[in-house]
Amino acid sequence: MGSDSGRKRKVRGRKIRSDRSVKERRKAEKQRRRAAKENGNSGSATSTTDASTDALHSPQSAAPEPFVSTDAVEALTTRIGRWLEADQPVHVVGPTGCGKTALALEAAAERGRPVVWIDGDQAVDTGTLVGEHAGGESYVEDDQYVSGVHKRTEVVRERWVDNPLSVAAREGATLVYNEFSRSDPLAHNVLLSVFEEGVLERPEKRGDDRKIDVHPEFRAILTSNTAEYAGVHEPQDALLDRMVGVHVDYYDAETEREIVAAHVDLPDDQIEQVVDATRALREELDVVVGTRVAITAAKGLAVFGSGNDDAIDDEVLVTVFTDVLAPKFAGREDGSDVATLEGRVADVI
Numbered sequence: 001m002g003s004d005s006g007r008k009r010k011v012r013g014r015k016i017r018s019d020r021s022v023k024e025r026r027k028a029e030k031q032r033r034r035a036a037k038e039n040g041n042s043g044s045a046t047s048t049t050d051a052s053t054d055a056l057h058s059p060q061s062a063a064p065e066p067f068v069s070t071d072a073v074e075a076l077t078t079r080i081g082r083w084l085e086a087d088q089p090v091h092v093v094g095p096t097g098c099g100k101t102a103l104a105l106e107a108a109a110e111r112g113r114p115v116v117w118i119d120g121d122q123a124v125d126t127g128t129l130v131g132e133h134a135g136g137e138s139y140v141e142d143d144q145y146v147s148g149v150h151k152r153t154e155v156v157r158e159r160w161v162d163n164p165l166s167v168a169a170r171e172g173a174t175l176v177y178n179e180f181s182r183s184d185p186l187a188h189n190v191l192l193s194v195f196e197e198g199v200l201e202r203p204e205k206r207g208d209d210r211k212i213d214v215h216p217e218f219r220a221i222l223t224s225n226t227a228e229y230a231g232v233h234e235p236q237d238a239l240l241d242r243m244v245g246v247h248v249d250y251y252d253a254e255t256e257r258e259i260v261a262a263h264v265d266l267p268d269d270q271i272e273q274v275v276d277a278t279r280a281l282r283e284e285l286d287v288v289v290g291t292r293v294a295i296t297a298a299k300g301l302a303v304f305g306s307g308n309d310d311a312i313d314d315e316v317l318v319t320v321f322t323d324v325l326a327p328k329f330a331g332r333e334d335g336s337d338v339a340t341l342e343g344r345v346a347d348v349i
């Protein structure tokens, strides 16, 4: 892989020394990941016993693994981080599989504050975001007035559990709300006063703590694909008006090669073949061919491939990319596209 020593690039906190062999670096990265898994700090939430703060994750466990940071990536994480510093909610928008989530989690982790994660979904409503009553807790009060005379009163106390948005607002966490446009926009009305006045309404909650002041360290990063995809809602203008937007697209070839190499242990030349094929198919096919496609294809080639450093045969590349891309065509009305996909992939590779 042509190394341009002028370019800064590092994988999760470690500079890639231009004089270190790529294999050696990857082996070190693999050992580090295995050690991290063994000592159990892989993604465990720093949760307390209270169910509602299970949503809190330490910055270390929220940080994406592996994470490649080339100039292009660092420019984006820095830009998102600066908007968070300016206390602006950030909307990271771009095509499927280009790296939005990884960027959002990295920018959130770099703040050093706890991270709270929400996945957008049609089923998400206000309660899912802010919290709900989790049934009553009953206990008996036993008053003994005179010996032998007891007055027993059963008291039922409503138990409220804060959901992710309330936990993040209360604890000053960085909220990462992934694919938020998949949720019904009505659920997002509570975000308007959070972003604007710094107040969180919990409509279902009774009592004087129905409204809570948002912690001064609370921040939010929302990600979404461009709106033309199925299953997403056009976000309400009032919400978009309260955010800044960072548009991300597919990275440069060198960054994509570094990203694929961080996920899959293949010889450099084969990584280059995979990324070149991905980028050519991205140009030619009428579906989204993201970085995730390159990673999946590389994982396939680690099994289907030659197993040595030889270049991968075009036929093997065509078969692997046809299988990786087929699901994107299978959903089409006539379904004929899947039958012709192999030919079209072969024309490009």
Ligand SMILES: Nc1ncnc2c1ncn2[C@@H]1O[C@H](COP(=O)(O)OP(=O)(O)OP(=O)(O)O)[C@@H](O)[C@H]1O
Pocket: 064, 066, 067, 068, 069, 073, 094, 095, 096, 097, 098, 099, 100, 101, 102, 103, 179, 223, 225, 259, 262, 291, 292, 295
């Ligand atoms: N800087 C990076 N370092 C390492 N891996 C990365 C990086 N950026 C993206 N990836 C990997 O590329 C793949 C796609 O990235 P990601 O899931 O962040 O994309 P996305 O745009 O959020 O996708 P979607 O639109 O499906 O949510 C993932 O496997 C992710 O781990």
